Amino acid sequence: xxxxxxxxxxxxxxxxxxxxxxxxxxxxxxxxxxxxxxxxxxxxxxxxxxxxxxxxxxxxxxxxxxxxxxxxxxxxxxxxxxxxxxxxxxxxxxxxxxxxxxxxxxxxxxxxxxxxxxxxxxxxxxxxxxxxxxxxxxxxxxxxxxxxxxxxxxxxxxxxxxxxxx
Numbered sequence: 001x002x003x004x005x006x007x008x009x010x011x012x013x014x015x016x017x018x019x020x021x022x023x024x025x026x027x028x029x030x031x032x033x034x035x036x037x038x039x040x041x042x043x044x045x046x047x048x049x050x051x052x053x054x055x056x057x058x059x060x061x062x063x064x065x066x067x068x069x070x071x072x073x074x075x076x077x078x079x080x081x082x083x084x085x086x087x088x089x090x091x092x093x094x095x096x097x098x099x100x101x102x103x104x105x106x107x108x109x110x111x112x113x114x115x116x117x118x119x120x121x122x123x124x125x126x127x128x129x130x131x132x133x134x135x136x137x138x139x140x141x142x143x144x145x146x147x148x149x150x151x152x153x154x155x156x157x158x159x160x161x162x163x164x165x166x
Contacts, residue, residue, distance in 0.1 A: 003035055003120055005082045006042050010124065012057040019047040020054070021114050022126040023087065023135070028148045030117035030126040031155055037147055041075070041083030045099065045109065045127065048088035058084060064130070071100040129155050 013020045022030050024043030029035050042068050046054050048071075053057040055065070055074075063076035063084060066158060076084045089109055097109030106152050109151040127135075129152050136152075 001039050001041055001082055005080070007120065007122070008061055009042060009044070009084055010048055011053060012044070012061055013044070016050070016053040016057040018050040018054045018057065020123055020125060021045045022117075023132070025144060025148055026119075027117075027126045027132055028126045030119045030149060031115075031129060032131070032151055033118050035119070037144060041085050043087065044086045045087045045089050048090045051088055054086060069102060072102050081094070086093075129159065131151075148155070 006022075010020070010022070021027070021072045022042065022046065023045050024041075025037060029037075029039075034116075046122065055076075056101075058076045061078060062080070064080040065074055067075035068076040069072075071088060073085060073087050074099055079085045087099050089099045091097050097113065099107045099109065103108055109127075109131065115126060115128045117126045118124065122141045133149065133152050133156070136149055141149070
């Protein structure tokens with residue numbers, strides 16, 4: 001999936017008033033400020049209260065639900081090898097987010113889990129460095145995970161030194 005495929009997805013979700021944050025490999029690239037590797041899909045955490053609007057928005061771009069593992073995730077596919085992996089996040093009154101996992105547990109999204117990055121000259125909502133690193137624990141890491149972690153550590157070091165995130 002290339003950057004030209006990602007922007008229409010972000011645009012249609014924004015137009016439908018669906019709060020969303022880029023995660024996964026594209027989320028790292030948004031924090032870095034440039035595409036650093038190839039991506040099969042774009043991972044998006046989104047506000048579960050807007051699930052119907054999110055799904056309908058993707059359908060307007062030619063996507064269809066292909067892998068339904070709700071409430072944890074649902075993967076949409078479209079012609080041209082375009083994939084969107086949606087992760088519904090339920091927020092409590094204090095702003096803490098919870099996403100179901102596939103093992104009857106959940107992932108937490110504390111208030112500091114969300115930030116903004118830049119890609120292709122655009123400001124894009126994404127998961128924070130800390131949240132991205134947290135999601136890369138507890139499983140056997142692939143080469144792309146090692147790549148992403150190295151980039152996230154560089155950003156973390158720059159932030160610790162008082163530099164900007166992107």
